Amino acid sequence: MLFTAALAALVGAAAAKDGRTFAVLRFHGDGPLTTGRVDPVVQPGQISSHVHTVMGASNFGMNSTGDDLRQSSCTTALIKGDLSAYWYPQLYFQDPKDGHFEPVELFYMNIYYFFEGTNDEIKAFPVGLQMVSGNAMTRDPPNKDGSQNLDPSKGPVNPLQWTCPRKSYDPPSWPAGSDGTTAGIQSANNKGSGIGFPLQKCDGYASPLRMDLHFPSCYNPAAGLTNYKENMAFPSSTGNGKQDCPSGWIHVPHIFFEVYWNTPKFDARWTPDGKTQPFRLANGDVTGYSGHGDMIAGWDEKVLQQIIDNCDAGDSGMDKCPGLIGGLNKDAPSCNIPSPVNEQVDGILTKLPGNNPLSGFGFGSVPAMSGSPAVDTPAVSSASSPAAASSSKPASSSKTAESSKTTAVNQVKAPSPVAPTPDTTSAAMDSSADAQPTDAPATSSDSTSTVWETVTQWNTATVTAGSATAAPTTTGSPQTVNGTDATLPDIAGFKYAGCFKDSRDRALAGEVRPNLGEVSNTKCVAYCKGKGWALAGTEYGGQCYCGNSLTGSELIDEASCDTACEGAAGETCGGGWALSVYSADGSATVVSKVKRHAHNHLAFHRRGPSARRR
Numbered sequence: 001m002l003f004t005a006a007l008a009a010l011v012g013a014a015a016a017k018d019g020r021t022f023a024v025l026r027f028h029g030d031g032p033l034t035t036g037r038v039d040p041v042v043q044p045g046q047i048s049s050h051v052h053t054v055m056g057a058s059n060f061g062m063n064s065t066g067d068d069l070r071q072s073s074c075t076t077a078l079i080k081g082d083l084s085a086y087w088y089p090q091l092y093f094q095d096p097k098d099g100h101f102e103p104v105e106l107f108y109m110n111i112y113y114f115f116e117g118t119n120d121e122i123k124a125f126p127v128g129l130q131m132v133s134g135n136a137m138t139r140d141p142p143n144k145d146g147s148q149n150l151d152p153s154k155g156p157v158n159p160l161q162w163t164c165p166r167k168s169y170d171p172p173s174w175p176a177g178s179d180g181t182t183a184g185i186q187s188a189n190n191k192g193s194g195i196g197f198p199l200q201k202c203d204g205y206a207s208p209l210r211m212d213l214h215f216p217s218c219y220n221p222a223a224g225l226t227n228y229k230e231n232m233a234f235p236s237s238t239g240n241g242k243q244d245c246p247s248g249w250i251h252v253p254h255i256f257f258e259v260y261w262n263t264p265k266f267d268a269r270w271t272p273d274g275k276t277q278p279f280r281l282a283n284g285d286v287t288g289y290s291g292h293g294d295m296i297a298g299w300d301e302k303v304l305q306q307i308i309d310n311c312d313a314g315d316s317g318m319d320k321c322p323g324l325i326g327g328l329n330k331d332a333p334s335c336n337i338p339s340p341v342n343e344q345v346d347g348i349l350t351k352l353p354g355n356n357p358l359s360g361f362g363f364g365s366v367p368a369m370s371g372s373p374a375v376d377t378p379a380v381s382s383a384s385s386p387a388a389a390s391s392s393k394p395a396s397s398s399k400t401a402e403s404s405k406t407t408a409v410n411q412v413k414a415p416s417p418v419a420p421t422p423d424t425t426s427a428a429m430d431s432s433a434d435a436q437p438t439d440a441p442a443t444s445s446d447s448t449s450t451v452w453e454t455v456t457q458w459n460t461a462t463v464t465a466g467s468a469t470a471a472p473t474t475t476g477s478p479q480t481v482n483g484t485d486a487t488l489p490d491i492a493g494f495k496y497a498g499c500f501k502d503s504r505d506r507a508l509a510g511e512v513r514p515n516l517g518e519v520s521n522t523k524c525v526a527y528c529k530g531k532g533w534a535l536a537g538t539e540y541g542g543q544c545y546c547g548n549s550l551t552g553s554e555l556i557d558e559a560s561c562d563t564a565c566e567g568a569a570g571e572t573c574g575g576g577w578a579l580s581v582y583s584a585d586g587s588a589t590v591v592s593k594v595k596r597h598a599h600n601h602l603a604f605h606r607r608g609p610s611a612r613r614r
Helices: 002-014 066-070 263-269 301-310 398-408 521-530
Strands: 021-025 034-036 052-056 085-089 091-094 101-103 106-115 130-133 160-163 193-195 210-214 254-261 279-281 293-296 495-501 535-539 543-547 568-572 578-583 590-593
Touching: 085 254, 091 263, 521 535, 521 543, 521 568, 521 578
Parallel strands: none
Antiparallel strands: 021 106, 034 052, 052 085, 085 293, 091 101, 091 279, 106 254, 130 293, 160 193, 160 210, 210 254, 495 578, 535 543, 535 578
C-alpha cells in the first residue's frame, strides 16, 4: 500500500500541468540585502556601471556563484531553502529645483513563482543558473501598444511593464496617442499600466510605482548555467492553453519581479505637467524602458521541487505551501550586508553613482561609458561574508595597489578598474602575495612599453600573438580566400592581434563593457583608442573591453572567435570566453601568472588572418 502511494506521488510529480499554479515568494527583515554597484552575472569581478538593489543570500558579491550562495549564513527570503540572489536597478528621484538625486526607498518586493500549464515536466532551478531579463541599454519602446508579450510565437517578447495605480485616470498616466519616442505608452488593456515611466503621481491605495518584470522559463543546458545571453527563452503556446519549451530544454519556474518603490514620499516636490517626470533608473535612464533584473539560483533543489509539485498557494504566499521542507525565516534576524563597493549611493547626490549621465527622450541616446566607472576611493571585496571570503583571495591593500599603479603608469592618473581576482590555489592564498596587476590608459602607442610592478605569483610577461617561442594553439596555417591571405583590415589605425582567452577575472580589465549599444569591432576600437587604451577586445558578439595588457590570458585557436557582432553581422566579435583583440601594431601584452618569484618575459608577434570576419 505504501509503495503504491509512493509510486502515485512520483508519477504525479512528473506529470504535465493542465493549468497554471503559483506561489508568491515573500521577503523578511529590514530592507534589501544590500545596495551598490555590483552585478556578478553581467559584470563579474568588476564594479558595475550602475547601482542595484539586491535581495537574497548573504554571500552575494562581485564573483558570486550558486555554490557561494548556498554557503550563506542568512537570506532575506522568507523560505529557508532559497539562498538565491535577485537584483534590479535602484530608482532615483531628481529634484526639479536643484537637479540633485536621492534614492527612492524600496516599499516592498514580491517574486511570483509561476508554474504554467505545460506538457513539459517543470523542474527546480539547477544551483548556479544565471538569468537576466530586460535590456539595461535600451531607451526605445519595445512595442506601440504598451503591452507585454511573453509568447515568442506571437511576436517580439516584451517582459517589462510599469504599473501606476491612481485614484483617477484623468488626465491619463501616459499621453494619448504616444508613439513612445518622447513619453511612454499606456497599455491598451489597462489604464494603470504601460511601458515607460508614467507622467502622473501613483496615488492608489498602498500601491506606488511598480516595476513588473517577467523572466523566461526555458533553460538550455547546452548553453550552460552562466551563459545568460543564450541559456534562457520564453516558452511558446501549444494552442491548447499550455506553454512548452523547445525540445531538449528544461522547463523551470517562471519568475516575476514585482518591485514597489515609495514614490509618494516625493509627491510634494514635483508637479506633473504631462510631459516629464522626475524618476530615473540608476543607469541614467529617464524613459523606464531599460528596467531589468538578474538572478543566480541558490535554491535547495529538493525544497523547490516539492513546491513546484504540490503548491498553489497563490497570493497567500509560498510560506503557506503544504508540506514545505526546511521551514521559514520569519523569526530570523534581518539579513543585511555592506556593499562590496565603498561609495556613497544614498543621501543627496550631485550625480548618479558611476557618473551615469541622463539618457533617453530629450536627454539623448545611451552614452558610451565604462562598465566600471571610477569611484573616488573604491574599497572592493570579492566576497561579502566570511564564508565567501574563505573561497577567494583578499583584495590587496590600497597602499600596495596604489604604489604598484603609480610605478606602472609613470604617474599618469588612471580610472579605477578592479584588478582581477587570482585563482584560489595554495600559492594564491599565501598571505604575502597580495599585489595584482592593474590597468591604466596607455601613455603612448607602444603597447609593449609598460612593465607592471608585481609581487609574488603575478608576473609581467610582454606577450604578443604569434612568435615561435609562444607555442600557442593556432589553426596552423594562414587562412585564405581565393588564394589570398584574408588579413583583417585595420580599424582606426589598430591592427588585429589575434583571438585570446578570457576568464571571469577579465583579461582586459581597464574598462569592462562600455555602453556602446550594439557592439562592433569598429565601435569598440574607436572607443578604447579614444580613451587612451592600448588594446581593444570584443567578445561574445556584444561585449567590448579595453586595457593595456591581457591578464592571465593566452593566444587560442581562431575558431574560438566565432560569434557575429551584434552591430555588424559581417564581422566576428570574439566568442564564448574568447576576445578578438586589436592594437596599434597588431601585438598584445600578456601578463601571466607563474610560480612565485619566477620571471618570464616573452615577446612575439602575429598578424592574424581570418577568412570568417568579413
